[in-house]
Amino acid sequence: MEENKRLVKVPTMAQMAANGEEPEILFWVGCAGAFDDRYKRVTRAFVQILEHVGVKYAVLGTEESCTGDPAKRAGNEFLFQMQALTNIEVLNAYNVKKIVTACPHCFNTIKNEYPDLGGNYEVIHHSTFLQQLINEGKVKVQGGEAFKGKRITFHDSCYLGRANDIYEAPRDVLAALDADLVEMKRSRANGLCCGAGGAQMFKEPEPGKKDINIERTEEALATLGAGNGVIATACPFCMVMMNDGVKNKDQEESVKVFDIAELIAQAEGLSK
Amino acid sequence: MIGIENIIFLIVAAVGIGLFVWQIRKIRKNVLMGRDTDLADNPSERINKTLLVAFGQQKMFKRMLPAVLHLFVYVGFIVINIEVLEILIDGIFGTHRVLGFVGPLYSGLMALNEILAALVIIACAMFLWRRNVTKVPRLATGVEMRAWPKMDANVILITEIVLMLALFVFNIADLKRVLLAGEEVVGAYPVSHFFVDIFGEDPDQLYIIAKVGWWFHILGILAFMNYLPSSKHFHIIMAFPNVYYSKLLPKGKFTTNPAITHEIKAMLDPSYQPPAPEVDAEGNPVMQRFGAKDVEDLTWKQLMDSYTCTECGRCTSVCPANITGKLLSPRKIVMDTRDRMEEKGEHPAIFAPNHYKEMGVERMETTEEKTLLRGYITPEELWACTTCNACVESCPVNIDQLSTIMDLRRFLVLEESAAPASLNAMFTNIENNGAPWAFPASDRFNWADELYVPSKN
Ligand code: SF4
Numbered sequence: 001m002e003e004n005k006r007l008v009k010v011p012t013m014a015q016m017a018a019n020g021e022e023p024e025i026l027f028w029v030g031c032a033g034a035f036d037d038r039y040k041r042v043t044r045a046f047v048q049i050l051e052h053v054g055v056k057y058a059v060l061g062t063e064e065s066c067t068g069d070p071a072k073r074a075g076n077e078f079l080f081q082m083q084a085l086t087n088i089e090v091l092n093a094y095n096v097k098k099i100v101t102a103c104p105h106c107f108n109t110i111k112n113e114y115p116d117l118g119g120n121y122e123v124i125h126h127s128t129f130l131q132q133l134i135n136e137g138k139v140k141v142q143g144g145e146a147f148k149g150k151r152i153t154f155h156d157s158c159y160l161g162r163a164n165d166i167y168e169a170p171r172d173v174l175a176a177l178d179a180d181l182v183e184m185k186r187s188r189a190n191g192l193c194c195g196a197g198g199a200q201m202f203k204e205p206e207p208g209k210k211d212i213n214i215e216r217t218e219e220a221l222a223t224l225g226a227g228n229g230v231i232a233t234a235c236p237f238c239m240v241m242m243n244d245g246v247k248n249k250d251q252e253e254s255v256k257v258f259d260i261a262e263l264i265a266q267a268e269g270l271s272k
Numbered sequence: 273m274i275g276i277e278n279i280i281f282l283i284v285a286a287v288g289i290g291l292f293v294w295q296i297r298k299i300r301k302n303v304l305m306g307r308d309t310d311l312a313d314n315p316s317e318r319i320n321k322t323l324l325v326a327f328g329q330q331k332m333f334k335r336m337l338p339a340v341l342h343l344f345v346y347v348g349f350i351v352i353n354i355e356v357l358e359i360l361i362d363g364i365f366g367t368h369r370v371l372g373f374v375g376p377l378y379s380g381l382m383a384l385n386e387i388l389a390a391l392v393i394i395a396c397a398m399f400l401w402r403r404n405v406t407k408v409p410r411l412a413t414g415v416e417m418r419a420w421p422k423m424d425a426n427v428i429l430i431t432e433i434v435l436m437l438a439l440f441v442f443n444i445a446d447l448k449r450v451l452l453a454g455e456e457v458v459g460a461y462p463v464s465h466f467f468v469d470i471f472g473e474d475p476d477q478l479y480i481i482a483k484v485g486w487w488f489h490i491l492g493i494l495a496f497m498n499y500l501p502s503s504k505h506f507h508i509i510m511a512f513p514n515v516y517y518s519k520l521l522p523k524g525k526f527t528t529n530p531a532i533t534h535e536i537k538a539m540l541d542p543s544y545q546p547p548a549p550e551v552d553a554e555g556n557p558v559m560q561r562f563g564a565k566d567v568e569d570l571t572w573k574q575l576m577d578s579y580t581c582t583e584c585g586r587c588t589s590v591c592p593a594n595i596t597g598k599l600l601s602p603r604k605i606v607m608d609t610r611d612r613m614e615e616k617g618e619h620p621a622i623f624a625p626n627h628y629k630e631m632g633v634e635r636m637e638t639t640e641e642k643t644l645l646r647g648y649i650t651p652e653e654l655w656a657c658t659t660c661n662a663c664v665e666s667c668p669v670n671i672d673q674l675s676t677i678m679d680l681r682r683f684l685v686l687e688e689s690a691a692p693a694s695l696n697a698m699f700t701n702i703e704n705n706g707a708p709w710a711f712p713a714s715d716r717f718n719w720a721d722e723l724y725v726p727s728k729n
Pocket residue numbers: 587590591592593594600601602656657658659660661662663664673674677
């Protein structure tokens with residue numbers, strides 16, 4: 001494969017506008033997707049898929065800024081609206097219509113909370129987007145056998161599931177992999193939070209018996225059985241929390257945490 | 273024939289109902305302490321939701337055993353109310369089984385009534401067992417499950433059993449008297465038929481026993497009705513309006529404060545003209561707190577939520593913070609709101625709000641300050657919430673615990689700048705770098721460096 005690869009030049013909205021073009025979708029990367037070392041790999045995997053299927057997309061690049069979600073959930077409505085109104089100005093200036101993002105928090109905020117402030121877009125989470133690509137046959141997951149017999153359990157993100165009723169899209173994506181999809185005891189509407197939402201990601205947990213991500217990781221490990229399984233996530237916060245949990249349980253050798261986009265990119269032979 | 277007994281009955285019923293109306297007025301007043309919010313949109317969707325969740329008990333069926341037991345009590349409550357209507361008419365006009373003229377339909381109704389009454393007794397007995405013997409954790413634990421809520425639950429269950437027994441005493445004695453006198457039996461009594469032998473054969477005695485059963489049942493119902501406003505059992509009324517007015521938007525959508533929007537728009541664009549501020553009756557601008565410190569800062573719907581709570585603890589038992597031993601319990605947030613509202617406003621005849629301070633509850637350090645925030649709910653509880661919506665999802669009567677938590681958090685941040693230090697650092701990062709972490713905004717696009725894809729063919 002080494003010799004057959006091509007360097008991707010990720011297009012930005014500014015470049016597109018300069019060329020008088022408009023992309024089909026804006027890929028909203030999000031702060032975690034741009035700065036978190038682990039989640040940058042998800043961003044790259046998703047771009048590899050976009051390039052592979054030939055969707056006309058663009059990103060904001062350095063013009064993107066935090067959606068304001070952590071500020072809002074922490075109660076700082078002022079800072080949230082400051083961020084939102086500034087972002088909306090940028091998005092509207094580029095005449096953006098359709099946004100895809102791999103972060104459920106960005107997704108929820110732009111989809112549900114930006115309209116009140118003048119930002120109206122069609123917002124799609126990458127799980128739904130990937131599901132559509134698979135349904136349309138644009139992604140075939142030919143290397144899917146690599147997952148045969150592997151146990152995968154999907155951890156629902158609160159901001160995708162309960163907050164926006166998206167439970168099936170990520171599962172459909174995983175089903176395409178022909179893996180052994182197992183459900184945790186608490187899943188879908190009854191899923192257990194990873195412990196990072198509501199701005200918890202940015203502070204120490206309150207005193208208690210246990211951290212929430214440990215409780216959730218224990219449940220995932222119990223579901224996967226001993227060794228060699230995958231915890232699939234569709235949210236940067238969940239990924240950090242589950243990774244920390246797996247490390248805490250000394251299971252990082254046998255149990256891997258992957259985003260659904262990474263699993264698809266792997267199955268398509270787009271990344272290692 | 274209308275006699276002295278009917279007049280006494282009329283007076284008793286009027287007093288009972290009058291007292292109830294007076295209590296409801298107090299509750300209405302308390303709820304209207306809250307801020308206004310417009311929830312009159314989408315009536316058809318709201319009616320649908322009410323039919324499904326309130327009438328149809330949709331969300332109860334997440335847990336099978338309590339759902340089935342509860343269904344018995346719920347259907348029993350509705351059907352037995354039809355008989356209560358008959359009792360009222362009989363009582364006022366001195367008639368006997370006045371609805372009997374509908375014939376087979378009446379027999380069906382009475383038979384159903386008896387079967388349901390028996391099921392209610394069984395269900396209530398099992399509920400008592402679950403609370404007091406097997407001690408289902410969500411019903412037994414939590415600082416908010418103080419003496420009163422615990423007693424309240426038992427009072428209700430025992431009262432329901434006693435009321436049903438009184439109904440049977442009336443039916444059995446009446447049935448036996450009619451049978452012995454060779455009169456035609458009006459209605460059908462599948463359960464009472466079994467028990468006719470427990471009473472003697474003296475017709476006068478049977479008449480008196482039936483009368484005592486009848487009076488006990490109706491007096492009990494009137495008393496129970498007036499107990500409701502002081503009790504978690506009030507949900508049998510409040511569940512319907514509360515579900516009707518519940519949130520129709522995606523659970524992830526939190527409210528937007530337009531006052532803040534105007535302020536920011538004016539900051540960003542000096543030529544922006546914010547609308548004139550709202551004024552009160554005297555023409556003074558209405559000053560509103562950002563977020564909620566006390567009950568009057570919450571909306572009437574949030575206050576109505578607290579009157580609807582059944583204290584079932586389903587929310588608390590799925591709350592990740594609570595599961596992992598943090599102080600937060602969404603049920604406590606709702607119950608505290610009710611306690612504080614009744615302390616500040618009026619409270620129903622039987623109940624008087626009580627305080628954690630007086631109970632010496634470990635780790636719950638409320639202050640002397642008589643406000644919802646700090647007097648009842650501590651910042652530690654509020655900061656433990658992950659805004660995961662598990663509580664909202666689990667609540668059988670569509671209470672939005674999270675909205676109250678968020679409004680209290682907003683007060684801490686916007687009015688007191690009392691966020692934990694690490695959150696303040698996060699705010700600063702967003703302000704300066706456009707990201708919650710301290711990375712320079714110029715690095716935001718670095719992820720795209722040296723990105724390869726396999727070229728096709
Ligand atoms: S939203 Fe908050 S209170 Fe409700 S279950 Fe989640 S963490 Fe608990």
